[in-house]
Amino acid sequence: MSTFKPRDWGSHAPFIAPGYKSTILRGPTQAPLAIKSGLSEGTGPRFAPASVRKLDFDLTKNGITNGEPLGERIVVHGKVMDTDGRPQPDILVEVWQANAAGRYVHKLDQHDAPLDPNFRGSGRCMTDANGNYVFYTIKPGAYPWGNHFNAWRPNHIHLSLFGPGFATRLVTQMYFPGDPLLELDPIFLGTEDAAARERLISKFSIEKTEEGFALGYQFDIVLRGRNATPMEN
Amino acid sequence: MAYGETPSQTVGPYFAYGLTAGQYAYDFTDIADTTIAGPDADGEHIRITGRVLDGNGDVVNDAMIEIWQADANGAYTENPVDVASSGFRGLGRCGTGTDAQNRFYFDTVKPGVVADGTAPFVNVIVFMRGMLVHAFTRFYFDDEAALNAKDDILQSVPADRRDTLIAKRVETRTGVEYRIDIHMQGDAETVFFDV
Numbered sequence A: 001m002s003t004f005k006p007r008d009w010g011s012h013a014p015f016i017a018p019g020y021k022s023t024i025l026r027g028p029t030q031a032p033l034a035i036k037s038g039l040s041e042g043t044g045p046r047f048a049p050a051s052v053r054k055l056d057f058d059l060t061k062n063g064i065t066n067g068e069p070l071g072e073r074i075v076v077h078g079k080v081m082d083t084d085g086r087p088q089p090d091i092l093v094e095v096w097q098a099n100a101a102g103r104y105v106h107k108l109d110q111h112d113a114p115l116d117p118n119f120r121g122s123g124r125c126m127t128d129a130n131g132n133y134v135f136y137t138i139k140p141g142a143y144p145w146g147n148h149f150n151a152w153r154p155n156h157i158h159l160s161l162f163g164p165g166f167a168t169r170l171v172t173q174m175y176f177p178g179d180p181l182l183e184l185d186p187i188f189l190g191t192e193d194a195a196a197r198e199r200l201i202s203k204f205s206i207e208k209t210e211e212g213f214a215l216g217y218q219f220d221i222v223l224r225g226r227n228a229t230p231m232e233n
Numbered sequence B: 001m002a003y004g005e006t007p008s009q010t011v012g013p014y015f016a017y018g019l020t021a022g023q024y025a026y027d028f029t030d031i032a033d034t035t036i037a038g039p040d041a042d043g044e045h046i047r048i049t050g051r052v053l054d055g056n057g058d059v060v061n062d063a064m065i066e067i068w069q070a071d072a073n074g075a076y077t078e079n080p081v082d083v084a085s086s087g088f089r090g091l092g093r094c095g096t097g098t099d100a101q102n103r104f105y106f107d108t109v110k111p112g113v114v115a116d117g118t119a120p121f122v123n124v125i126v127f128m129r130g131m132l133v134h135a136f137t138r139f140y141f142d143d144e145a146a147l148n149a150k151d152d153i154l155q156s157v158p159a160d161r162r163d164t165l166i167a168k169r170v171e172t173r174t175g176v177e178y179r180i181d182i183h184m185q186g187d188a189e190t191v192f193f194d195v
Ligand SMILES: [Fe+2]
Pocket: A098, A153, A156, A158, B012
């Protein structure tokens, strides 16, 4: 086992980003204490292939009650790799999102937009031996939120990964190219570095688009790399 | 460095039907829940509970806490086959939206010592709406004073903030419980680590 390179804080938002109001009372005010990463951070949960069931990777089918979900069918492809470009095999990717109307199945979502009886909006998949993953879904709609007057979240899909260790844990959101709401969104803009923000935007891909069936998007995910020298203990 | 890290984004308020479906009674499976160690796992069975408080001291009802810990022998379990045979998962996940007092709660075993010169502890990650980046912390145990006093990482924490990492043992009718609150801000702000 080797240890992981330190988190590159330049690629991430600060704990408190005042444009996103909830961060003001919820983000830690003191700088996190650096500790040397060891066994506890270098290890992490592994998931058996059986933890992904047959329809888990197809959100257009895993929530059906009486028909097909409404909305634009899409297929999302991506490669999970580390900062050295090494593909990350057997990584569990959990996803959840709003439906085409911008409404979440979650009981606390009160947005006045219809639920879709045939779409739950959650699923998971695993990367293959080359670090590639794929899932099918419906393009999520934008939805309003209470951060400021006329605040709308850009279309996005939430993703959660452990990666190869507890230290590489990542929860993020995938956005869509050309969305005019991106430059108005305090969550997207919370990441101060513009080049880093670009990594949150998927790319439309005509190669991944399936003829007569679904538009294709590519969303590669980069996790922290490993230190060259193995740890001592 | 050939590639830049993908930025972290908030887990948001609506994670439950994707990440903690069983706990919140959504029609989906989950890959981790509040049981870190099943009844068959070796070791002292304990429950870990606590609350998450914001800068106003208000209890947060939409946080998600994850724990990654060693088993009672101090070993991390990375092989899902081991998990099936021992009943020890090592991983736990709990949202603060289902308990009447908005606590997180985990059923587990007290971890063993991972390496010489360290005290037993569990690794913790805090996620919630209002956090663009998750925060790492640790829970140590108050009945391990001798080992705590020798733990390099705990001792690297300023003395007046060390208590924020130490869970308190309570004997309850249903068993041993360790209690610890996570304070995001304020005088008792929890120590978070840059892991
Ligand atoms: Fe969202």
